[in-house]
Amino acid sequence: MSSAKANRRIALIGNPNTGKTSLFNILTGMRQRVGNYSGVTVEKKTGTWTMPSGESVELIDLPGTYSLSASSLDERVAVDVISGHGMGGQAPDLVVVVVDVENLRRNLFLASQASELGVPMVIALNCWDVAEKKGLQIDSKLLEQRLGVPVVPTVAKRKSGTDELAKTIEKALVTRPILVRPKWPEPVQKAIGSLREQLVEQRSESLSEGELQRLLFDRKSAVTERLKTPADEHQAIIEAAREQLYKDGFQPDAAESTLRFRFLNPLLNDVLERQSAMKKRSKSESIDQLLLHKFWGLLVFVGMMYVVFQSVYTWAGPIMDLIETVVGWVQGIASDALVATPMLQSLVADGIIGGVGAFLVFLPQILVLFFFISLLEASGYMARAAFLMDKLFQWCGLNGKSFVPLLTSFACAIPGIMATRTINDNKARLITILVAPLMSCSARLPVYLLLIGAFIEPKYGPNVAGAALFGMHFIGALVAAPFAWALNKTLNKGRKPMPFVMELPHYRVPQVKLVFHRMYESGKEFVVRAGTVIFAMTIIIWALLYFPRSTELEEEVTAEYIGQITQGAMSEISGEIQLDEAQSTELEEQISARYLEQSYMGRFGKFVQPIFAPAGYDWKITVGVLASFPAREIIISTLGITYALGGEVDEESDDLRSTLSNAKWESGPRKGEPVFNIPVALSIMVFFALCMQCGATLAVIAKELNWWWAAGSFVALTSFAWIAAVAVYQVGMLFVS
Numbered sequence: 001m002s003s004a005k006a007n008r009r010i011a012l013i014g015n016p017n018t019g020k021t022s023l024f025n026i027l028t029g030m031r032q033r034v035g036n037y038s039g040v041t042v043e044k045k046t047g048t049w050t051m052p053s054g055e056s057v058e059l060i061d062l063p064g065t066y067s068l069s070a071s072s073l074d075e076r077v078a079v080d081v082i083s084g085h086g087m088g089g090q091a092p093d094l095v096v097v098v099v100d101v102e103n104l105r106r107n108l109f110l111a112s113q114a115s116e117l118g119v120p121m122v123i124a125l126n127c128w129d130v131a132e133k134k135g136l137q138i139d140s141k142l143l144e145q146r147l148g149v150p151v152v153p154t155v156a157k158r159k160s161g162t163d164e165l166a167k168t169i170e171k172a173l174v175t176r177p178i179l180v181r182p183k184w185p186e187p188v189q190k191a192i193g194s195l196r197e198q199l200v201e202q203r204s205e206s207l208s209e210g211e212l213q214r215l216l217f218d219r220k221s222a223v224t225e226r227l228k229t230p231a232d233e234h235q236a237i238i239e240a241a242r243e244q245l246y247k248d249g250f251q252p253d254a255a256e257s258t259l260r261f262r263f264l265n266p267l268l269n270d271v272l273e274r275q276s277a278m279k280k281r282s283k284s285e286s287i288d289q290l291l292l293h294k295f296w297g298l299l300v301f302v303g304m305m306y307v308v309f310q311s312v313y314t315w316a317g318p319i320m321d322l323i324e325t326v327v328g329w330v331q332g333i334a335s336d337a338l339v340a341t342p343m344l345q346s347l348v349a350d351g352i353i354g355g356v357g358a359f360l361v362f363l364p365q366i367l368v369l370f371f372f373i374s375l376l377e378a379s380g381y382m383a384r385a386a387f388l389m390d391k392l393f394q395w396c397g398l399n400g401k402s403f404v405p406l407l408t409s410f411a412c413a414i415p416g417i418m419a420t421r422t423i424n425d426n427k428a429r430l431i432t433i434l435v436a437p438l439m440s441c442s443a444r445l446p447v448y449l450l451l452i453g454a455f456i457e458p459k460y461g462p463n464v465a466g467a468a469l470f471g472m473h474f475i476g477a478l479v480a481a482p483f484a485w486a487l488n489k490t491l492n493k494g495r496k497p498m499p500f501v502m503e504l505p506h507y508r509v510p511q512v513k514l515v516f517h518r519m520y521e522s523g524k525e526f527v528v529r530a531g532t533v534i535f536a537m538t539i540i541i542w543a544l545l546y547f548p549r550s551t552e553l554e555e556e557v558t559a560e561y562i563g564q565i566t567q568g569a570m571s572e573i574s575g576e577i578q579l580d581e582a583q584s585t586e587l588e589e590q591i592s593a594r595y596l597e598q599s600y601m602g603r604f605g606k607f608v609q610p611i612f613a614p615a616g617y618d619w620k621i622t623v624g625v626l627a628s629f630p631a632r633e634i635i636i637s638t639l640g641i642t643y644a645l646g647g648e649v650d651e652e653s654d655d656l657r658s659t660l661s662n663a664k665w666e667s668g669p670r671k672g673e674p675v676f677n678i679p680v681a682l683s684i685m686v687f688f689a690l691c692m693q694c695g696a697t698l699a700v701i702a703k704e705l706n707w708w709w710a711a712g713s714f715v716a717l718t719s720f721a722w723i724a725a726v727a728v729y730q731v732g733m734l735f736v737s
């Protein structure tokens with residue numbers, strides 16, 4: 001497999017959104033997520049790249065960063081790797097700086113910082129196609145001469161220039177070219193010298209020249225965390241050096257960028273020629289005048305989202321019907337084939353197919369939704385939406401950078417919470433993590449789809465159904481705003497929020513391949529869930545709803561039934577009675593229903609049901625809600641099994657939606673009335689929108705913060721969800737009756 005000596009390492013660094021991950025994917029053949037906004041890659045990803053010569057090296061894709069001062073967690077990852085403190089203390093053998101040609105100057109700032117750490121370098125001038133289109137001319141040969149490292153134009157999107165880049169990298173591993181470095185003015189040299197003397201010579205810290213620079217230039221450098229010298233002592237030393245620099249006429253916070261740009265600017269003379277670039281730019285700007293407008297922009301956003309949710313209903317319908325038919329058909333076959341073994345028949349037909357099938361039906365709608373989301377992301381629109389939200393965010397203590405994590409949470413809170421690592425303001429990061437689970441994730445989607453499809457669509461049509469789905473996605477966000485505001489108030493200890501800086505990506509025609517890849521990924525995840533978590537839970541829940549079984553119970557119910565139809569008159573000669581077909585079906589249903597009620601889960605559900613009674617839930621819904629605490633989408637399969645086992649599957653159409661609409665209260669004051677009506681459906685949806693029903697999210701919160709925060713948010717969100725569900729039901733019932 002691997003050779004005796006450790007694999008060589010190459011790291012890809014660069015500003016956000018310059019095409020690092022695209023290049024990484026091309027070279028390693030892997031499929032990391034690419035997105036047209038910054039903050040998509042938050043963790044380093046490694047892969048194996050086989051170089052043209054056949055030798056394998058380890059390639060590392062890093063989160064984007066504008067500088068090495070590393071104020072957020074994701075930037076820290078990048079800095080640690082480059083300076084050799086990330087992966088087992090081994091610095092990369094080479095870094096490839098992926099540069100967006102349109103912002104050459106700013107991108108080279110990072111390259112220049114990295115060169116101070118002494119790593120060999122190759123520069124990829126990516127998005128070369130955009131430069132060409134905009135009439136931007138760059139003399140890459142001249143640039144190469146001046147910088148002292150190889151410079152290769154590439155178009156990662158179209159894989160062009162990447163072979164040349166590969167060859168260049170391989171050569172550079174041998175020649176180890178280093179980027180030219182600025183010569184610092186006397187005062188800077190003096191300040192660094194004093195740091196070297198006190199920290200390296202007197203206190204034997206192992207610090208490179210580049211690391212000393214970071215200590216001097218950055219207000220709070222990550223490098224300090226590695227010092228052995230006690231904090232107050234090293235802070236005093238660093239402060240003194242910065243003080244001296246200030247006295248010598250350099251503002252320490254600004255010195256580096258001033259000096260570095262002063263060094264880089266002449267290197268770029270004559271390299272960059274801009275022709276007719278202004279025209280193109282103004283076109284994109286005029287689109288943004290509308291899309292970023294305080295009022296019209298928001299209107300466009302809401303309108304766009306509305307259309308997206310709408311199409312989830314109108315487009316996916318026929319395919320869903322098809323899947324439902326197939327599931328029903330398979331269920332029939334399995335049921336017939338297993339007639340001889342009733343328990344197995346029940347497990348396979350009612351449990352597995354009933355449970356997993358009920359869940360799988362929603363695949364087409366999930367795909368439609370992700371199709372639109374990836375389209376909006378890839379075009380660069382989503383980043384504009386972040387901009388629009390900034391005002392609202394500031395009001396409740398969030399940061400503009402909270403947008404990407406929150407947007408991601410609409411798919412799943414787990415990557416969303418991980419993405420908060422891009423937020424450099426700790427308080428904003430904390431609040432973002434805590435509200436992320438309120439964003440309506442795709443696991444809630446089947447719940448909405450089921451209930452809206454069963455109760456709202458048939459009555460009010462697809463337009464209202466789409467609006468309801470849109471509304472459900474809005475509720476969590478609506479609750480999140482005051483929730484975040486309150487957190488911000490209580491947690492506040494003075495500090496001003498950091499200003500929001502986010503670069504708007506250029507509008508890009510979405511790559512068809514990427515869009516379909518995103519759809520495929522989300523679809524795959526959904527199907528894999530059906531085959532793993534849902535499948536396993538289905539079996540457990542089926543067992544809890546099936547056992548215990550006793551023949552006595554069956555005899556008891558039979559006797560009761562016969563007593564009922566003969567009005568007691570012929571109870572003496574029972575066993576001789578011939579039931580007609582309708583009667584025996586009815587009897588079977590009664591037996592199933594009684595078994596279900598007597599099952600472990602049935603008894604438990606009935607025991608807990610009073611808690612959910614004010615929200616209008618019967619014991620079956622209660623069972624569904626309880627079973628969904630590990631993962632919310634389990635309610636679908638649970639309801640599927642409950643109703644299949646209860647023998648209530650409708651004759652004409654066996655889909656869950658129509659079964660639910662026919663369900664009646666079996667006992668109590670409302671006996672005979674439908675269990676589900678619109679207030680009940682809304683109440684369930686609201687509960688699922690707000691409740692913290694996700695074990696995995698809790699674990700991630702605990703990992704990113706701690707278990708106290710995880711437990712706190714569980715208690716807070718769950719009780720709040722209950723209150724809201726009860727309120728919705730109670731208010732709704734005022735209108736129904």
Ligand code: GDP
Nearest residue numbers: 017018019020021022034035036127155156157
């Ligand atoms: P990263 O943030 O640096 O990892 O960048 P990504 O690889 O995620 O790419 C960001 C966006 O730029 C995506 O929308 C890519 O499709 C797009 N992109 C990448 N390389 C090129 C290129 O050479 N030309 C153009 N026009 N777009 C590119």
Ligand code: MG
Nearest residue numbers: 020021040041
């Ligand atoms: Mg990336």
